[in-house]
Amino acid sequence: MTQNKSFQQGNASTRLMTAQSVVQLLHAVGIKTFMAQLVENLTADFLSWNSFDKSARVANHSSLGVIELMPVANGTDYSFKYVNGHPKNTAVGLPTVMAFGVLANVASGQPRLISELTLATALRTAAMSALVACKLARPNSRVMAIIGNGAQSEFQALAFYWHMGIRHLRLYDIDSRATDKLIDNLQRSQLVPDMTYSRCANTLEAVQGAHIVTTITADKTNATIITADMLSAGMHINAVGGDCPGKTELASEVLLNSTVFVEYEPQTRLEGDLQQMPSDFWVTEFWQVLNGSARGRTSDQEITVFDSVGFALEDYSVLRLIEKQARAHQIGQAIALVPTLVNPKNLFGLLEAVAEQSVEIDSSGLKSRNAQPQ
Ligand SMILES: NC(=O)c1ccc[n+]([C@@H]2O[C@H](COP(=O)([O-])OP(=O)(O)OC[C@H]3O[C@@H](n4cnc5c(N)ncnc54)[C@H](O)[C@@H]3O)[C@@H](O)[C@H]2O)c1
Numbered sequence: 001m002t003q004n005k006s007f008q009q010g011n012a013s014t015r016l017m018t019a020q021s022v023v024q025l026l027h028a029v030g031i032k033t034f035m036a037q038l039v040e041n042l043t044a045d046f047l048s049w050n051s052f053d054k055s056a057r058v059a060n061h062s063s064l065g066v067i068e069l070m071p072v073a074n075g076t077d078y079s080f081k082y083v084n085g086h087p088k089n090t091a092v093g094l095p096t097v098m099a100f101g102v103l104a105n106v107a108s109g110q111p112r113l114i115s116e117l118t119l120a121t122a123l124r125t126a127a128m129s130a131l132v133a134c135k136l137a138r139p140n141s142r143v144m145a146i147i148g149n150g151a152q153s154e155f156q157a158l159a160f161y162w163h164m165g166i167r168h169l170r171l172y173d174i175d176s177r178a179t180d181k182l183i184d185n186l187q188r189s190q191l192v193p194d195m196t197y198s199r200c201a202n203t204l205e206a207v208q209g210a211h212i213v214t215t216i217t218a219d220k221t222n223a224t225i226i227t228a229d230m231l232s233a234g235m236h237i238n239a240v241g242g243d244c245p246g247k248t249e250l251a252s253e254v255l256l257n258s259t260v261f262v263e264y265e266p267q268t269r270l271e272g273d274l275q276q277m278p279s280d281f282w283v284t285e286f287w288q289v290l291n292g293s294a295r296g297r298t299s300d301q302e303i304t305v306f307d308s309v310g311f312a313l314e315d316y317s318v319l320r321l322i323e324k325q326a327r328a329h330q331i332g333q334a335i336a337l338v339p340t341l342v343n344p345k346n347l348f349g350l351l352e353a354v355a356e357q358s359v360e361i362d363s364s365g366l367k368s369r370n371a372q373p374q
Contacts, residue, residue, distance in 0.1 A: 137236035141211035148217035
């Protein structure tokens with residue numbers, strides 16, 4: 001690319017982590033180590049709760065799904081995630097959930113990292129679920145039911161195997177091929193060698209004898225996947241799939257019979273299973289359990305619910321881990337997302353630099369004859 005006084009190539013300052021780069025990173029770090037470091041980051045960030053500027057996410061709804069923006073900031077870092085939720089997407093060959101995110105400097109606003117977050121969302125959601133379960137479920141929990149065996153499910157299984165000691169999965173999905181895929185993936189991965197599996201005919205069968213129940217289904221409806229008759233004393237419910245207005249998984253009686261924990265209450269009241277309950281229905285924000293200022297489980301008989309909707313802070317936790325490990329392993333691509341200008345007031349001069357690249361436009365879009373790859 002031609003340089004001139006306005007645009008300097010080679011001073012690219014944003015790291016691009018594509019899906020392929022993140023896979024490369026996970027191979028370099030090891031998924032078990034990455035998950036453990038993610039749990040550490042989540043713990044540190046939720047313990048620093050009051051240092052973050054928080055808000056419920058901004059959601060744009062359509063009849064088929066939702067697209068959301070999730071920002072959070074502290075004194076030094078700002079991050080946001082773009083994420084969708086379209087339960088019918090898999091029928092047309094797209095994931096239900098797709099995401100990317102940005103990490104930027106608060107002091108200057110400069111974006112340091114732009115990263116895929118589809119894979120990273122599955123990892124951070126699972127790590128968060130396991131962290132919460134470590135505090136709320138009975139410590140001797142070994143059997144988990146997973147209702148909904150789609151894209152997120154393997155990651156939940158891994159996190160609960162490594163961090164909670166889960167050794168048996170009771171599985172149900174309305175699509176039995178999803179369950180086959182889950183078992184096949186976990187067995188071939190060799191990451192959970194002594195995990196055993198029960199394929200179940202329905203949710204009621206799956207929750208029998210389960211110490212922990214993870215619901216991670218995708219359907220844009222007020223579903224009642226778990227009803228009060230399915231509860232057993234001491235159960236912990238990790239309710240992940242109900243994360244949008246009009247999209248729930250638990251019958252309201254389940255919440256009435258449980259102690260409910262949430263990430264960020266203002267967001268969960270709008271989006272979680274909690275949306276069914278009156279505004280004075282009591283919930284506890286998880287960070288308070290983590291720092292000891294609120295009680296978690298109080299007896300072996302108590303039923304606990306984590307009404308997970310996914311909070312921006314969790315995306316910050318995974319973005320800063322990706323940044324740290326990408327730097328350590330020199331993975332990713334430096335891109336000039338933002339131009340480096342010799343005179344930052346001379347943005348107009350950038351047009352001159354681009355003109356010198358002899359750009360031609362054809363029917364397929366913008367095509368540059370002599371521009372060099374970054
Ligand atoms: N809370 C969070 O932080 C968070 C993060 C990521 C995804 N999610 C949510 O988790 C859900 C699952 O995401 P995914 O990426 O795995 O989606 P996916 O479409 O890949 O998988 C969902 C699975 O649920 C199954 N299912 C649908 N209705 C069911 C029912 N009634 N009983 C049993 N199984 C049923 C489908 O057959 C499918 O296999 C979505 O609703 C998504 O929005 C939440």
